[in-house]
Amino acid sequence: MRKDPIELKWLFLGSLITNTGISFIWPLTTIYMHEYLHEPLTTAGIVLLINSVFTVIGNYIGGWLFDHWRPYETILLGITIAAASAGVLIFWHGWPIYAVLLIILGLGNGIVVTCVNSIATMIKSHQPSYVFNVLYFTSNLGLVFGSLIVGFILPLGISYIFATAFGLFIIFWVVALLTFRQLNQAKQAIRRARVDTDRAEQTREKWPIYLLLLTLFVAWIGYEQWQSNISAYMLHLGMSVRSYSFLWTVNAVLIVTLQPLLTHFDGYLSQHLRGRLYTGFAFVCSAFLILIYANHYAWFVIAMAVLTVGEVIAFPAVSTFVNERAALQEKGKYQGLVTMAASAGRAVGPLVGALIIESISYPLLFVFCALLILVAVLIFAASGRKQKPTPTPRRLGQ
Known part of the structure; x- marks a missing residue:
């Protein structure tokens, strides 16, 4: 049995962190744009739709890069995009820069989510179903944490919301930088095994x-x-x-x-x-x-x-x-x-x-x-x- 490229606890922690960070930002979009930026609800809906489209694009890019480039650099790229967007939002969150940065954040988050699920397929110490079950649990737990905490932070000012999300993304970036280093080697080992498995998989x-x-x-x-x-x-x-x-x-x-x-x-x-x-x-x-x-x-x-x-x-x-x-x-x-x-x-x-x-x-x-x-x-x-x-x-x- 091949050794896992990373310890599961770091993968689960990354899922928890990124979902907590995202839950600080996207649920407030409609309220913030309508009540603070005084934009109509239809505009907020259009922004959310474009954000979702760019998340889908990020999902595709993340999957393609994971397979054809380097998994380690791909997930770091996704976290960097998300962290940079949240970091800029701390200081510039007026209209229309808020919408632009939110859309870019969706792109980065799409890359990260796909990478996390793709890394789960490389785990050999546990059944894939177990890993995906726990990932689903940590992602929802992150949403619960974020939704609960945001109510206490928002009265301090919207900048504190973005600062908290930025801090969480930076923590995940450091965790990934230090603990995800073996991903590229594990992916290359999979490529070397292609000769033995391709024929069966192509007929599936x-x-x-x-x-x-x-x-x-x-x-x-x-x-x-x-x-x-x-x-x-x-x-x-x-x-x-x-x-x-x-x-x-x-x-x-x-x-x-x-x-x-x-x-x-x-x-x-x-x-x-x-x-x-x-x-x-x-x-x-x-x-x-x-x-x-x-x-x-x-x-x-x-x-x-x-x-x-x-x-x-x-x-x-x-x-x-x-x-x-x-x-x-x-x-x-x-x-x-x-x-x-x-x-x-x-x-x-x-x-x-x-x-x-x-x-x-x-x-x-x-x-x-x-x-x-x-x-x-x-x-x-x-x-x-x-x-x-x-x-x-x-x-x-x-």
């Missing part, structure tokens, strides 16, 4: 990966409704902003509670990977079916709980499934596609939801999301049945 079908990525994309379109349009729906029903915010507390508590439990049963879940994906996406789909009839707050809490169970089960398993089917030389590329699918879903989700709401109604938006996810899952499931007559020895989790 890749279209199930793309069908799963499509499912992830549409799931994120639905998931984004919770972060955008559902808040307005709850206010329309007479519920408070505080009640809506509590839903995300439920989300965070369930993720922190359930993720370690799933990690404990990692061996069983790895052997039933497709079943895990079907179950998780079924929960996500069911959350929208509950919303169709939700007219009391308790139903929104139940729907959020069902949604969270689904995302904890399904979302980390996507990276595991893709990793098992990607060639050694293309791990970065396909992990980049995973993050691109999620980023693209986040980018178009609010717009798709708004168009349906304005044209029809909220309940039909929920029906649309449920059907979209259901159809995508059924198509992906059909790919599994077609593969059964001619399985390959290295295909797992089916």
Whole structure:
């Protein structure tokens, strides 16, 4: 068994740091642009959309550079871009420089996220599913930490928010500089092993990966409704902003509670990977079916709980499934596609939801999301049945 290129604790720490740093900045974008910079909400929405597009571009660049250049320098490049953007924001955060720097930050963050997932594919001391489970946990824990801390820092001034994020990125840069040095050597060892593995990997079908990525994309379109349009729906029903915010507390508590439990049963879940994906996406789909009839707050809490169970089960398993089917030389590329699918879903989700709401109604938006996810899952499931007559020895989790 080849030695890990880095210790897992440093990879998990990096994921925690970068997600905490990002959560200081992006949730404040709409509030800051509208309340402090006095820009219209549509302008804030356009900025967020462009930011998401550049995050997708960063995902692609990060995956390509990881495979074709040097992993060590690639992740340092991504952290440097993110840190530099946050550092400049400390001193210049007016309009339009704020929007420009936020977009550049999205590019750097896209590179970093893809690199972190790509490095996870190089870990040999643990099952890939275990590593991706913990990475999903640390990324969400970072978002929880950032969301909690930002409320205490913001009253001091917006510059302190950017300074804190800059400090976190610098810490990650130092951690990566000192502990990620063996990545290039590990990547070269993989390249030397290409002769023995390329023939088998070239015959492995890749279209199930793309069908799963499509499912992830549409799931994120639905998931984004919770972060955008559902808040307005709850206010329309007479519920408070505080009640809506509590839903995300439920989300965070369930993720922190359930993720370690799933990690404990990692061996069983790895052997039933497709079943895990079907179950998780079924929960996500069911959350929208509950919303169709939700007219009391308790139903929104139940729907959020069902949604969270689904995302904890399904979302980390996507990276595991893709990793098992990607060639050694293309791990970065396909992990980049995973993050691109999620980023693209986040980018178009609010717009798709708004168009349906304005044209029809909220309940039909929920029906649309449920059907979209259901159809995508059924198509992906059909790919599994077609593969059964001619399985390959290295295909797992089916």
